[in-house]
Amino acid sequence: MESRGWHVTLLQIMLLLVLLALPAAADCTWDSLTDYTFNYEGAYSSQAYKASFKDGEKAPYKCQDGYLPSSQYSGPRILNATCRGDHWEWDARNLQCRQVVCPQPTPIADGKVDPPQGIFREDATVQYTCNQGFTLNGDATRRCQNNATWSGNDPTCEQRCPEPKPLPHGEIKTNRIYEIGAIIIYVCDDGQRSSATCGEDLKWRPEPPSCTDTKRQTVALPPSPPLPTTTTTTTTTTPLPPTQCSPLPSPTYGKLFSKDGFRINASVFFTCDEGYALHGPAKLVCQTTGIWDPAMMPTCTAPPPWIIILSVCLAVLASLVLCCLGFFYFMRRRRRSTPPPRNYRRQIRKPGPYDAISNDEVARLGKPLPVTSL
Missing domain, CATH: 2.10.70.10 (Complement Module, domain 1)
Incomplete structure (x- = not known):
């Protein structure tokens, strides 16, 4: 009986040793998920609901506040990492988080922006002011938002009169x-x-x-000396x-x-x-x-100066064109009305010795046809 009990105890001890020898199934931890960010530019944060995750469980992760996915990434803003035994399987390993930087603020005409340039990260602000004689129309302060854009719209400086002071009475x-x-x-x-x-x-x-002031206060005198008091009335x-x-x-x-x-x-x-x-x-x-x-x-x-200059140039050009046309017309009329000289005789060409030669005769001679001169 004792031998049987000894065998049972020995079997339990051996089973315990076998269980201890087996590798324990490790869980995925939230720290191991964030530690994996060394492959990326920037850091990650997420809405972690517990510190460890079982096999097959998912944990959402995204870029930290102040960081945005790079322009090469076109996936969802929030990703899921799946626990596979003791390691994480990522949805997108090509996700890179870059720090939020707003573009340079737009310059303002007839005013200035402070600071005019620099590196503007999230929550950075710039101030807009106008030159003397101009009034700012829009937001005087703009802030770099978490989407890398400036808050509000570009302000402008306009010529305006100051707000009138209150009018007494x-x-x-x-x-x-x-x-x-x-x-x-x-x-x-x-x-x-x-x-x-x-x-x-x-x-x-x-x-x-x-x-x-239309609300004047008047003092009425008493009708008799025994009444030392005065009565104050208000008229409107x-x-x-x-x-x-x-x-x-x-x-x-x-x-x-x-x-x-x-x-x-x-x-x-x-x-x-x-x-x-x-x-x-x-x-x-x-x-x-x-x-x-x-x-x-x-x-x-008055019209802008360039309109005046253009009008003058067009007027001068039109005058020159009219003068040229008038000059050519006058010269043409004069040439037609001029009589020929007194000793002028029209030269009439007389037939030459070669006028009656045929082409066959010229070909037999082998010489070119001479030109008859006047």
């Missing part, structure tokens, strides 16, 4: 367009109205009006509705026409002198609110 009516020729309306609380135009010097002319003046719009000046190198003046519902027309072009609306209408529509004063500008 009144308000300013504007459409927020401050380009050259723009019109703003000053409306005082007491009903006074005036307008200002953005000039070519980028200043508002004329100056804003001085509005009076209701502004009257406007009867006309603010007067408009004639544009430089142009004229202004209005049948009804600047009254409500009146129309004002603009024209330019000869050689100048009208830029802006040719007609303004005075609305019932006392504001011109559209709120933009037109301007008269």
